[in-house]
Amino acid sequence: MPFRLRTAVGGATLATAAVLLCPAAAVARPAAAPAPPGWSAAPDPGAGAAPGAPDRPFFYLEGAPGTVRVDRLSLSNPTGHALSVRLRGAGSGAGAWLTPASNEVRIPPHTRAGVPFTVTVPRDAAPGERAGTLLATGVGKGAGRRISVPLHLRVTGPELSALTVEKVSVRRAGGAALIRYTLVNRGTTVLRPRIAVRADGLFGPLLRRAARAQPAALAPGRAVDLTETWSGPPALDAVEVRLTATAAGGAHDAATASYSAVPRGVLAAPLPLLAAGAGGLVVLRRRGRGTGTGGSRGEGAAPGPDGGTLPGGDEPADAAPVLAGTGPGARA
Missing domain, CATH: 2.60.40.10 (Immunoglobulins)
Incomplete structure (x- = not known):
């Protein structure tokens, strides 16, 4: 009996020490279940399949100016509650030409939805590569995340540099x-x-x-x-x-x-020159008129002192001479 009591006491002591040293081992807790992933957005692989790793990571479209191209975005909601996602094109070029079929999509729990969109290539678009983004933004509590899906567009057509x-x-x-x-x-x-x-x-x-x-x-x-x-x-x-x-x-x-x-001085200089030239022309014309009057008399018979004429058009001896000069020595 004393041996059994000593054995029981020893066993209880060892068990207590084990609990104190390893408290986590004393209480067995069940492993926590992993939280379900949030919603996702990716290019739709087609045929109703869910996007996977081997599928395309971005959109790639080709079109000539004036054409419209169509593709589809896959939205997955693995959570237990419905959520809403807003869609829009972002960036210049292809992003500005993108139009989703709906600007906001509501996805039920544990559901995958395919949302089509169009890219309208302008008629005056130049050939070459264009880049853009399809932006998906969650709405509401617990869904506030944003996913950007790249979009690459190649505008086809002849290239002309002019x-x-x-x-x-x-x-x-x-x-x-x-x-x-x-x-x-x-x-x-x-x-x-x-x-x-x-x-x-x-x-x-x-x-x-x-x-x-x-x-x-x-x-x-x-x-x-x-x-x-x-x-x-x-x-x-x-x-x-x-x-x-x-x-x-x-x-x-x-x-x-x-x-x-x-220069302005050159433009103003001809004015005095023109004025001086005009004045000189007037003087010359006046001189010509005086000479012409005397000459006209010399051509015919000049009147004499008694009203007659002198032969040869000579002036009378006592007639005063006509002076054409205008200088200081001139006299009338």
């Missing part, structure tokens, strides 16, 4: 000259034009400015007004300014404008 320089003008502004012009993209590709400027006067070259790239690209069908500043143009000259535009793909064009630089 560029024109228009409305060139030159105007004096203080000590400089302003060269204004307009660049127009007449092709189907995005251009980055380069502009070269030269000016030639009556006595040779005045300005040589090498081709420089413009800061912004020029989209097809677009025009941009630009200005070049010419510091220190000539004060007196007749100048021809020539602008040459070039871009990738063989785009090339040139245009000219005339510029006459004349």
